[in-house]
Amino acid sequence: MTSAFLPDKRSGPAVGLPPAAERADRGRSRRRARDWLTAVGFQLPALVLFIALVLLPMLFALYAALFRWGGFGMPSDYVGGDNFTRLFQDDVFLGDLWRCLVLVALSLALQLPFALGMAVLLNQRLRGRAVYRMLFFAPYVLSEAITGVLFGMVFAPDDGLADHVLGAVGLDGLGGEWFADPSSVMATLFLVMTWKYFGFHMMLYLAGLQSLPAELTEAALIDGANAWQRFRNVTLPLLAPTLRISVFLSVIGSIQLFDLVWVITQGGPDHHSETMAVTMFQFGFRRYQAGYASAVSVVMFGICLVFALAYQRFVLRRDLEGATTTMRGNGK
């Protein structure tokens, strides 16, 4: 986690030292041992909690995924990779993967640019911009369950607010079955997700925008750059670290999407809005096939892990340089 307590490398190997130095060295190693103990003592509570509540359950899920297991007692019916074979032959799970991709693509192509646009807009001198910022951020504060119930009512066919509003402005034809129609459920879901999460990304961008030095934009202005050029060549590159974090959070969020879907559609109609987490819940807590559900969770974990590592390695590297402690450059 951190190398602050790693043994001090400055002390070289003690070869042929005079007695006094040897004594001093012994004293140092005693101190070093005490440092270690202190370090371990401080870390122990956190470490125990981390191992008991995070690491062990993760390893256990990995283990349970190899069994046909009902979720009670210890798993005993070993089936090897069968759960995974079954998983990748299951149309619902393959559909989950596809829907996950769709959500990620839509988020990156529509939701984040929209959030960026709003952030740039609300970064201007605008009457009442604090109010707008608060309003747009408010949905993010709302719990997913409440959002789900709310939009379940808004998009109720015929009776819901959405259909009433469309009817009032003479657009009845646009009103549909929203969440109840397999062909429109994902689009409606994405609409709600955007409503819920764009404010969060907008806030991130706003924070980023406000930390940009005004001199650079001014300099560009003096050089005769127009608004688009200033945005494209000055603001955007400087905002890149924020954008990269925002993309990361958005992708991980899409992969793990559960609560909104569960409350609004439970993955329906006919699995057309099901996500990996919903599938896992269905098998783990409805069908009591915890082994299979563990396999789903392992695959989800794998996807998140691979994505997180790859993203850090290739995309976030520049942002993270120096921010985390690495062994590189140590001892010099």
Next chain:
Amino acid sequence: MGDPALSRRGFLAASVAGLGATALSGCGGGSDGGSSSGTTTIEWWNISTTEPTRTVWAGLARKFEAQNPKVKIKIVQLENDAYKSKMTALTASGKLPDIFHTWGGGVLKQQVDAGLVEDLTDGTGSWADGLLPVAKEPYLLDGKAYGIPFDIGMIGFWYNRTLFGKAGIGAPPTTWSGFLEAVTRLKSSGVTPLALAGKEKWPGMYYWAYLAMRTAGVGALRKAADSKDFTGAGFVDAGRHLKELVTLQPFQKGFLGAAYSTPTGQAATVGNGRAAMELMGQWAPVVEADAGKGLGANLGFFPFPEVEGGEGKLTEVFGGGGGHALRSGAPQAAVDFLKFFATETTDRELVRKTGVLPVVPAAESVLTDPNLKAVQTQLKAATGFQLYLDQAYAPAVGQEVNDSVAALIAGSKSPEQVAQSITGAAEEAQ
């Protein structure tokens, strides 16, 4: 930056492992009906956590204690889902409470097979013979009684008399073709024939289950579960008949996304007079009035129609209720309590105050609600019984039935595929 991903994943994994922990903790907590200084303490586990039942049941326990000074009853109440998981853990640990709630069917059979449940056939026969036969069905395994009912109910069609009249339907249909005819008539009179909660899946399963009972016969669903084979002609036919109905587009707009008891759900749609029928249990009138306006005297009940040429009969019912079973070796006082709980006096109080249907035939005189009376009449005349599939089958199979039938209704699975999917789940579940 990998941390958010790790901890979220870890949390989900932890919840899976949490199940294991529940199982382990369950091993420690056995119930010890110990007797000290001549008093016997009986533990009574039930799921009556809501009022007024909670108070009424506690009062009955005190009354029994007053009549039997040497017996103490310790009531343990758990909410439905918590009870189910706790009982699974206790079953694994090998010791059950003295008296415990049961729905009968597959779960009770598991407990019986593990040797944990007292055979009540001889000990209760003298007085249990008088109880409503259909109410005792869920607890009968291989001809032996393992539980005593306190409630029973069934699924049937609840219909709007006014809308039926408007469509010119004189009497409720008794055959499937008559039913389809009625649906067509309702549609052409501008009424939505049926309300269905497509999001929740279990209400749709009722159609398939009843159709399977009517085509393949009442024993077929149980036999198919035992032989893990749902591909018989009767089951495929059940799917075909359901498809006939779905083809008529009888359900309300947006039914695939509708819930059951919400203000825009199935019950409210019927309760507000916006659909003519729903296939639902004896609790339907209450939920219709709760989620919607309710139909009052305008609401009628008729049993699921017969399918022409099928094995099943109009008088065979699909339903379930609640009962009590005893752990094997439970003290005699526990049997006495079951007897006390099934007396006419107790049952009258239960029917009057807690809204259950009577299991003691003589207690039905306190039943005043015409709808419940109609259900009671059906139950009394029942010649066959099938327990709710989610109680009769292993959870994985029950869920697959719900899921496949929902797919059939949504148009993405054929009747043959439904039969195959359920068979697949049954084979996998063991």
